[in-house]
Amino acid sequence: xxxxxxxxxxxxxxxxxxxxxxxxxxxxxxxxxxxxxxxxxxxxxxxxxxxxxxxxxxxxxxxxxxxxxxxxxxxxxxxxxxxxxxxxxxxxxxxxxxxxxxxxxxxxxxxxxxxxxxxxxxxxxxxxxxxxxxxxxxxxxxxxxxxxxxxxxxxxxxxxxxxxxxxxxxxxxxxxxxxxxxxxxxxxxxxxxxxxxxxxxxxxxxxxxxxxxxxxxxxxxxxxxxxxxxxxxxxxxxxxxxxxxxxxxxxxxxxxxxxxxxxxxxxxxxxxxxxxxxxxxxxxxxxxxxxxxxxxxxxxxxxxxxxxxxxxxxxxxxxxxxxxxxxxxxxxxxxx
Amino acid sequence: xxxxxxxxxxxxxxxxxxxxxxxxxxxxxxxxxxxxxxxxxxxxxxxxxxxxxxxxxxxxxxxxxxxxxxxxxxxxxxxxxxxxxxxxxxxxxxxxxxxxxxxxxxxxxxxxxxxxxxxxxxxxxxxxxxxxxxxxxxxxxxxxxxxxxxxxxxxxxxxxxxxxxxxxxxxxxxxxxxxxxxxxxxxxxxxxxxxxxxxxxxxxxxxxxxxxxxxxxxxxxxxxxxxxxxxxxxxxxxxxxxxxxxxxxxxxxxxxxxxxxxxxxxxxxxxxxxxxxxxxxxxxxxxxxxxxxxxxxxxxxxxxxxxxxxxxxxxxxxxxxxxxxxxxxxxxxxxx
Numbered sequence: 177x178x179x180x181x182x183x184x185x186x187x188x189x190x191x192x193x194x195x196x197x198x199x200x201x202x203x204x205x206x207x208x209x210x211x212x213x214x215x216x217x218x219x220x221x222x223x224x225x226x227x228x229x230x231x232x233x234x235x236x237x238x239x240x241x242x243x244x245x246x247x248x249x250x251x252x253x254x255x256x257x258x259x260x261x262x263x264x265x266x267x268x269x270x271x272x273x274x275x276x277x278x279x280x281x282x283x284x285x286x287x288x289x290x291x292x293x294x295x296x297x298x299x300x301x302x303x304x305x306x307x308x309x310x311x312x313x314x315x316x317x318x319x320x321x322x323x324x325x326x327x328x329x330x331x332x333x334x335x336x337x338x339x340x341x342x343x344x345x346x347x348x349x350x351x352x353x354x355x356x357x358x359x360x361x362x363x364x365x366x367x368x369x370x371x372x373x374x375x376x377x378x379x380x381x382x383x384x385x386x387x388x389x390x391x392x393x394x395x396x397x398x399x400x401x402x403x404x405x406x407x408x409x410x411x412x413x414x415x416x417x418x419x420x421x422x423x424x425x426x427x428x429x430x431x432x433x434x435x436x437x438x439x440x441x442x443x444x445x446x447x448x449x450x451x452x453x454x455x456x457x458x459x460x461x462x463x464x465x466x467x468x469x470x471x472x473x474x475x476x477x478x479x480x481x482x483x484x485x486x487x488x489x490x491x492x493x494x495x496x497x498x499x500x501x502x503x504x505x506x507x508x509x510x511x512x
Numbered sequence: 513x514x515x516x517x518x519x520x521x522x523x524x525x526x527x528x529x530x531x532x533x534x535x536x537x538x539x540x541x542x543x544x545x546x547x548x549x550x551x552x553x554x555x556x557x558x559x560x561x562x563x564x565x566x567x568x569x570x571x572x573x574x575x576x577x578x579x580x581x582x583x584x585x586x587x588x589x590x591x592x593x594x595x596x597x598x599x600x601x602x603x604x605x606x607x608x609x610x611x612x613x614x615x616x617x618x619x620x621x622x623x624x625x626x627x628x629x630x631x632x633x634x635x636x637x638x639x640x641x642x643x644x645x646x647x648x649x650x651x652x653x654x655x656x657x658x659x660x661x662x663x664x665x666x667x668x669x670x671x672x673x674x675x676x677x678x679x680x681x682x683x684x685x686x687x688x689x690x691x692x693x694x695x696x697x698x699x700x701x702x703x704x705x706x707x708x709x710x711x712x713x714x715x716x717x718x719x720x721x722x723x724x725x726x727x728x729x730x731x732x733x734x735x736x737x738x739x740x741x742x743x744x745x746x747x748x749x750x751x752x753x754x755x756x757x758x759x760x761x762x763x764x765x766x767x768x769x770x771x772x773x774x775x776x777x778x779x780x781x782x783x784x785x786x787x788x789x790x791x792x793x794x795x796x797x798x799x800x801x802x803x804x805x806x807x808x809x810x811x812x813x814x815x816x817x818x819x820x821x822x823x824x825x826x827x828x829x830x831x832x833x834x835x836x837x838x839x840x841x842x843x844x845x846x847x848x
Contacts, residue, residue: 248776252720506755507756
């Protein structure tokens with residue numbers, strides 16, 4: 177696979193999975209400390225990565241979970257849910273995401289402890305956190321893996337996700353699956369990029385557990401890293417405006433999931449099939465997960481999607497457009 | 513003003529405001545019945561119209577409020593918050609919005625009462641509702657007015673919005689203000705439409721109390737009724753992807769609000785000013801509200817925005833593009 181370092185990928189995956197015992201120890205310590213609600217703070221890509229984790233957790237738990245945008249949390253008046261009894265969790269790999277840092281500092285000033293993920297112990301964020309999971313990996317599936325391990329271990333400790341140990345054991349098989357799935361998807365990635373990477377505008381539709389990744393790929397990858405104009409919309413909302421934009425030659429990407437929202441995705445698929453010749457359906461269900469129970473497929477679905485789309489499809493967009501995924505003209509280039 | 517029937521507008525406004533006593537009686541009855549949480553069901557435009565109402569209510573109340581997408585509510589597994597102790601509220605002017613009807617029917621099957629707004633007593637929705645406010649008006653500000661009257665009366669009854677009577681009294685002055693504000697905005701509406709109605713793509717940014725209307729105008733008006741490609745994004749999230757799309761000749765619309773999120777809008781304004789020549793800032797603060805206390809300006813801000821943008825600016829887009837706001841090629845034209 178082009179621009180894919182297999183050895184590094186597997187080594188990074190091993191390191192991320194190797195954080196399991198640290199994460200479990202942290203979850204157990206936080207459980208012992210106690211909490212009345214969980215407040216998760218993200219922004220942009222991190223907000224989107226936490227989205228399916230929160231989505232799945234809400235499926236199992238009675239504890240109120242708030243998924244907050246860091247910049248909004250800092251200024252909004254109605255944050256009575258944020259107290260010393262909250263379990264606050266955040267993440268910034270670089271550790272210098274301005275809004276995440278500010279939100280963390282705000283919590284600390286309120287006397288509220290913050291747990292979080294950052295690449296090492298030396299980042300600005302790491303130094304502010306009360307509880308740190310340090311991991312240098314940058315692959316989105318590693319973020320998902322670590323976030324799910326923490327979130328589901330917390331629920332396991334509450335008796336709400338009894339299958340945690342089986343789940344965590346089977347996650348040892350995640351990365352080899354995601355390599356094979358990448359390889360299976362590779363010819364499609366090349367084909368899709370060839371057909372659509374130079375399109376001036378694309379619509380992205382997804383729902384439920386895959387909504388975060390749908391939003392992330394269209395905004396954080398295509399808009400930010402490829403300067404491609406996109407519209408992302410949920411499968412339910414698609415029918416209340418965006419559908420009128422679909423024409424024979426308008427590209428629509430549907431990311432079809434495996435949770436109960438799938439019926440909403442199928443409705444979008446049926447409609448779009450009759451209108452556009454440029455419909456791309458990416459269905460995580462088509463990809464086998466060896467050594468991982470079907471019960472955990474929904475949890476793994478955003479990991480599959482990020483591997484094949486946010487990583488592989490993006491790589492092929494870059495190869496097709498020649499526009500480097502690393503180049504930014506504004507983002508983090510100067511103060512704003 | 514072109515395509516604006518002043519007499520009808522004022523008469524419709526009077527009718528909507530005339531529902532005040534019915535709405536208050538309903539709120540009082542629902543208060544007496546009791547509820548542990550409030551579940552509001554919308555989709556597309558109605559979801560967006562409820563968004564600022566919920567936003568403002570959350571500012572004042574301790575009662576948990578859930579703003580749910582009707583289609584998602586019907587199929588999602590994690591709806592333990594929806595019980596017989598919930599106060600469920602919905603709205604569909606036409607009364608035949610498929611997803612709203614299905615969600616209402618689902619609640620009824622669960623033995624849960626539903627209160628709602630519909631144009632008259634004969635719509636499909638009206639016949640399903642346990643409590644109905646019947647009002648034929650179609651102006652978005654009338655929806656906002658009725659929704660706020662209901663929501664804030666409920667809080668008043670809980671001792672959480674003591675200024676309710678003053679607020680409701682002053683809403684008698686709303687429509688004359690919104691006529692004058694329309695007239696003040698009219699030359700700008702013509703100018704903006706002349707400059708941007710034929711642009712192939714526009715970015716819309718807003719936040720907080722104005723986010724719903726930002727989302728609504730870009731999706732339900734421009735996408736659905738003008739077939740204009742748009743991206744709507746919150747002021748906080750703008751900086752995590754979409755900013756890279758801004759260029760000298762890319763139109764950006766910033767809807768600047770009056771709540772505490774304004775600092776996030778100002779950041780977008782400062783950034784965009786340095787990049788694009790096509791920045792349009794619409795600031796509700798520039799429009800006076802005679803006979804309405806400053807304390808209620810945040811509540812009125814989406815009403816101002818809908819009057820000048822969703823109604824007047826849309827009318828001028830239509831005059832400029834020649835594309836009728838009434839024409840749909842797919843939406844509600846056939847089964848999908």
